[in-house]
Amino acid sequence: MKQSQSQMPKKDFFAPVKAWKFLGKKPVTIEVPNKVKREASERYRGFHINDWSKCIGCGTCAKVCPTDAIKMVEVPGLVQEDGKLPQRPVIDYGRCSFCALCVDICTTGSLQMTREYIHISDDPEDYIFMPTEKGIKAKRGLYEHGKAPLGWVKDKDSDLLDLERVLMEMVEPQERVRSFIEIVKGYSKEQAMKEAARCVGCGICTYTCPAHMDIPQYIESIYNDDLEEGLRWLYRTNPLSMVCGRVCTHRCESVCAIGNRGEPVAIRWLKRYIIDNVPLEEYSRILDINPEKKGKSIGIIGSGPAGLAAAYFLATMGYDVTIYEAAPRPGGVMRYGIPKYRLPDEALDKDIALIEALGVRILTNMKVGEDISFDEIAKKHDAVFLATGFGLGRSTKVPGTDHPNVKQALPMLKMIRDFLRGDGPKPPVPKKLVVIGGGNVAMDISRSMARLQMIEYGKVDVHTASLERTYEEMPADMDEIEEALEEGVKFYPGWGPIEIVIENDEVKGVRFKKCIRVFDENHRFNPQFDEEKQIFLEADMVIEAIGQAPDYSYLPQELQEKLEFFRGRIKTNEYGQTAIEWLFAGGDIVHGPDIVHGVADGHAAAKGIDLYLSSKE
Amino acid sequence: MGEVKLFFGPNHPGMHGNFSVHMYVEGDIVKRARPLPGFLHRGFEKLMERRFWYSNIALIPRICVPEPDINEACYAMAIEKIAKLDVPERAQWIRMIILELARMANHLMAVGGIGGPLGLYTASHWGMADRDRILDIFEAISGARIYHMYIVPGGVRKNITPKIEEMIWKFLEYIESRFDDYENLIFKNRIVHSRLKGRIILTREHALEMGVTGVGLRATGVPYDVRKVDPYLFYDKVDFIVPTATDGDAFSRVYLKFQELKQSVRIIRQALEKMPQSDKVNVPISKGSALRHRVPKGMAYAHVESARGEYGFFVVSDGKNKPYRVAVRGASYPQGLYGIEKYLPGTRIEDVPVWLATMDVCAPEIDR
Numbered sequence: 001m002k003q004s005q006s007q008m009p010k011k012d013f014f015a016p017v018k019a020w021k022f023l024g025k026k027p028v029t030i031e032v033p034n035k036v037k038r039e040a041s042e043r044y045r046g047f048h049i050n051d052w053s054k055c056i057g058c059g060t061c062a063k064v065c066p067t068d069a070i071k072m073v074e075v076p077g078l079v080q081e082d083g084k085l086p087q088r089p090v091i092d093y094g095r096c097s098f099c100a101l102c103v104d105i106c107t108t109g110s111l112q113m114t115r116e117y118i119h120i121s122d123d124p125e126d127y128i129f130m131p132t133e134k135g136i137k138a139k140r141g142l143y144e145h146g147k148a149p150l151g152w153v154k155d156k157d158s159d160l161l162d163l164e165r166v167l168m169e170m171v172e173p174q175e176r177v178r179s180f181i182e183i184v185k186g187y188s189k190e191q192a193m194k195e196a197a198r199c200v201g202c203g204i205c206t207y208t209c210p211a212h213m214d215i216p217q218y219i220e221s222i223y224n225d226d227l228e229e230g231l232r233w234l235y236r237t238n239p240l241s242m243v244c245g246r247v248c249t250h251r252c253e254s255v256c257a258i259g260n261r262g263e264p265v266a267i268r269w270l271k272r273y274i275i276d277n278v279p280l281e282e283y284s285r286i287l288d289i290n291p292e293k294k295g296k297s298i299g300i301i302g303s304g305p306a307g308l309a310a311a312y313f314l315a316t317m318g319y320d321v322t323i324y325e326a327a328p329r330p331g332g333v334m335r336y337g338i339p340k341y342r343l344p345d346e347a348l349d350k351d352i353a354l355i356e357a358l359g360v361r362i363l364t365n366m367k368v369g370e371d372i373s374f375d376e377i378a379k380k381h382d383a384v385f386l387a388t389g390f391g392l393g394r395s396t397k398v399p400g401t402d403h404p405n406v407k408q409a410l411p412m413l414k415m416i417r418d419f420l421r422g423d424g425p426k427p428p429v430p431k432k433l434v435v436i437g438g439g440n441v442a443m444d445i446s447r448s449m450a451r452l453q454m455i456e457y458g459k460v461d462v463h464t465a466s467l468e469r470t471y472e473e474m475p476a477d478m479d480e481i482e483e484a485l486e487e488g489v490k491f492y493p494g495w496g497p498i499e500i501v502i503e504n505d506e507v508k509g510v511r512f513k514k515c516i517r518v519f520d521e522n523h524r525f526n527p528q529f530d531e532e533k534q535i536f537l538e539a540d541m542v543i544e545a546i547g548q549a550p551d552y553s554y555l556p557q558e559l560q561e562k563l564e565f566f567r568g569r570i571k572t573n574e575y576g577q578t579a580i581e582w583l584f585a586g587g588d589i590v591h592g593p594d595i596v597h598g599v600a601d602g603h604a605a606a607k608g609i610d611l612y613l614s615s616k617e
Numbered sequence: 618m619g620e621v622k623l624f625f626g627p628n629h630p631g632m633h634g635n636f637s638v639h640m641y642v643e644g645d646i647v648k649r650a651r652p653l654p655g656f657l658h659r660g661f662e663k664l665m666e667r668r669f670w671y672s673n674i675a676l677i678p679r680i681c682v683p684e685p686d687i688n689e690a691c692y693a694m695a696i697e698k699i700a701k702l703d704v705p706e707r708a709q710w711i712r713m714i715i716l717e718l719a720r721m722a723n724h725l726m727a728v729g730g731i732g733g734p735l736g737l738y739t740a741s742h743w744g745m746a747d748r749d750r751i752l753d754i755f756e757a758i759s760g761a762r763i764y765h766m767y768i769v770p771g772g773v774r775k776n777i778t779p780k781i782e783e784m785i786w787k788f789l790e791y792i793e794s795r796f797d798d799y800e801n802l803i804f805k806n807r808i809v810h811s812r813l814k815g816r817i818i819l820t821r822e823h824a825l826e827m828g829v830t831g832v833g834l835r836a837t838g839v840p841y842d843v844r845k846v847d848p849y850l851f852y853d854k855v856d857f858i859v860p861t862a863t864d865g866d867a868f869s870r871v872y873l874k875f876q877e878l879k880q881s882v883r884i885i886r887q888a889l890e891k892m893p894q895s896d897k898v899n900v901p902i903s904k905g906s907a908l909r910h911r912v913p914k915g916m917a918y919a920h921v922e923s924a925r926g927e928y929g930f931f932v933v934s935d936g937k938n939k940p941y942r943v944a945v946r947g948a949s950y951p952q953g954l955y956g957i958e959k960y961l962p963g964t965r966i967e968d969v970p971v972w973l974a975t976m977d978v979c980a981p982e983i984d985r
Contacts, residue, residue, distance in 0.1 A: 016803075016806045018798070018802070019798065040756065041757040042757070043756075043759065044756065045761050060906075064908060066675040098761060099764075101675065101907070104774075105907055105908070155775065157774065162901065162904060166904070196909075197903065197909035199909070200906050
């Protein structure tokens with residue numbers, strides 16, 4: 001100790017006393033919160049606010065929360081609607097670490113943090129609360145309730161979602177318009193796993209999907225590279241996954257949580273990835289369907305999406321199923337309607353092959369009412385499922401539509417598909433074509449004809465006119481419109497036909513008038529026109545694609561009288577059961593044209609038939 | 618007089634955090650000592666295996682409370698090594714600024730904090746008050762004062778604005794003006810000299826034997842500093858020195874920390890000047906949302922020079938969305954565990970808190 005004392009210079013003896021100079025200075029201590037209200041910094045991570053008008057209840061905040069502080073709680077009074085779940089986050093501030101990961105990952109940006117950091121209460125329950133746009137009612141807080149300024153908010157640096165889709169490779173427009181090859185190339189394993197990683201697994205899509213497919217589950221299977229598991233998830237609700245993976249209307253994607261701020265997860269392409277990459281021979285082992293035979297038989301009329309789906313589910317339950325199909329090949333609209341470049345025959349064959357492998361008999365060229373009577377079918381089976389679809393086209397019925405060169409889209413599409421698979425003659429290819437309609441069928445026929453024109457004449461001359469005044473208003477998918485534009489189809493949105501101009505018994509073109517409104521105040525179809533504004537589009541063929549209608553002529557008259565109809569569709573209960581208890585119906589004739597709706601109806605009817613037949617025992 | 622058992626901590630004002638030493642004393646002399654660091658045991662390493670790669674950033678700062686950023690930096694750097702991420706340059710400079718500010722905050726608490734065991738409370742108050750100015754900066758940058766959760770795998774969470782840069786410049790100016798006060802109050806203080814000079818010596822042999830790094834080793838004349846021996850971030854692009862001493866006593870350890878404060882000021886100044894302007898301060902770990910980030914299979918060790926010595930994270934990934942294993946090298950492990958058990962016996966009771974203060978013992982990083 002002596003040594004160290006001697007080391008210190010003598011002049012430094014009073015050095016510490018210099019600190020006395022601070023005696024006269026103002027203290028730096030701030031007495032919070034009694035005397036001074038200290039404002040937190042701009043980025044402060046304080047108590048949350050949650051804008052309920054934006055919040056969709058996806059629960060991503062709860063998933064990322066490292067301390068399990070967030071629970072999703074159902075809110076009475078909130079209804080489940082497309083794109084929203086009726087639950088909101090509840091935050092336990094006894095657990096919250098104020099890391100703001102929930103804010104950074106919020107799919108909508110509804111969850112944010114304020115600069116409020118004081119909340120003093122002796123009741124532990126006060127620290128568990130459900131934030132609203134006003135935030136916590138902080139006791140002895142800095143700000144009045146709802147007045148706290150924003151603190152930590154998400155910006156592009158801190159965003160934890162991946163807003164950009166993995167690009168799907170497609171055949172270039174110049175190339176694809178020369179043939180009917182499939183446009184979408186499909187994801188590779190690496191691409192699919194990356195795309196699957198974007199999903200947050202909220203399940204909002206499941207609710208919106210008509211078939212209620214287990215979308216988050218099969219996407220997670222892809223993420224875990226377990227395609228067998230993924231296939232099992234697919235087949236729980238949808239035996240036509242191969243088809244739906246290509247041509248579904250993907251309403252799931254329009255409600256996808258990621259889509260709120262970015263591009264939705266490519267759910268449809270991911271579904272297709274699973275099916276494309278599991279060989280058909282493996283299906284029976286993976287799905288392990290081995291039902292006990294029930295000794296009862298079901299007749300299904302129509303082999304479209306609803307008929308095939310019902311057949312699959314009934315077969316898995318142990319019923320003998322026979323499908324009656326009028327056409328030479330099974331598949332209905334999938335075989336004869338959708339163009340080959342969207343849905344190649346092989347894809348459909350794969351789905352049907354599995355259903356046939358389950359023992360389902362598909363009798364083709366068997367038109368009910370001609371080759372076999374309805375009564376015969378009714379007598380043969382314990383229950384009958386009608387899935388005959390919308391086979392007839394509607395017409396605008398303007399003058400001139402009775403001309404032979406004014407065609408309907410559906411028969412034309414069928415003709416083209418038959419021609420492409422070598423079953424039929426070449427369809428007539430006009431040099432100039434006008435298509436009337438703005439839905440997906442109009443896109444299909446426009447693009448199919450564009451291809452034929454390109455092959456035949458080396459140039460595309462297709463003009464597609466629709467009542468809807470914008471691309472957004474048109475019922476067709478935006479992708480379809482964009483791809484049609486790329487392929488050279490010209491669009492005329494907002495024009496309604498006046499007449500087909502015919503000279504010397506030859507179609508010369510179509511005269512249109514301006515459409516100023518499609519729907520009235522009650523959202524009913526009631527177009528209004530400005531007769532002054534007109535255009536004339538030259539054409540040597542006109543195709544109408546303004547909608548389809550059902551054909552019930554095969555049903556015996558007394559049966560038709562017993563059934564209930566609503567706007568041309570058959571009324572059923574939730575299980576597809578009609579007013580006649582052994583007769584079930586589904587698909588277009590119940591819900592209107594949509595493939596995945598057909599699958600859902602098929603599934604529901606299968607359950608309904610099973611319930612009905614088991615209750616009879 | 619016989620042997621008496623004394624409990625030092627965990628609830629003792631002179632104790633550093635939730636740490637306890639069971640002392641068996643005869644008179645004033647410690648005969649045996651048993652450190653108990655487990656009061657803060659949360660099983661950090663195990664917990665990390667159950668959280669997403671990204672979510673872990675809320676957990677890891679807690680491994681060392683006074684200097685949380687080193688955890689974030691090591692974790693991030695290890696992941697970046699495995700995933701071969703190209704971190705934006707600006708983010709690297711920002712990280713350096715954060716790490717040096719954190720070192721300063723820690724050293725200010727330690728240099729001022731030496732007033733605690735010595736009864737020089739003015740020093741403690743100064744240290745804490747000046748540290749608070751750094752916490753203000755942290756609050757502006759990251760939105761939190763203690764657990765910043767700011768350095769993330771791939772970069773940093775948000776950019777530094779010109780306003781914050783200005784705040785840092787002002788702080789550096791201020792703290793430099795205070796160094797003379799600290800020097801006069803603490804290092805020219807006879808009482809401090811009597812209590813620290815030539816006391817609680819850890820020799821070079823013992824330091825090397827236990828694996829002590831940081832000021833504990835540098836006070837014995839070994840110029841070991843990770844920033845120099847294995848430069849990470851851009852420490853090879855800035856000019857600074859590593860102060861060393863030869864005495865190995867408590868005084869030189871505290872004085873080295875004081876000298877390092879001045880070096881940190883130099884480093885931050887250079888970083889602020891050399892930092893490029895850029896909008897990009899992070900890259901994602903992998904494609905996908907933070908729930909499904911994946912780190913490719915592999916393992917990596919990343920280490921930094923913390924205020925207490927070499928601090929490292931060894932991270933193993935099996936290619937999934939959570940770590941397979943994370944092991945932490947806590948810098949105070951050797952001196953806090955072996956050191957207390959082996960070299961505390963023989964010292965006087967009043968020297969025990971000085972050992973803990975000058976060696977910088979941080980309980981949770983010993984028992985992760």
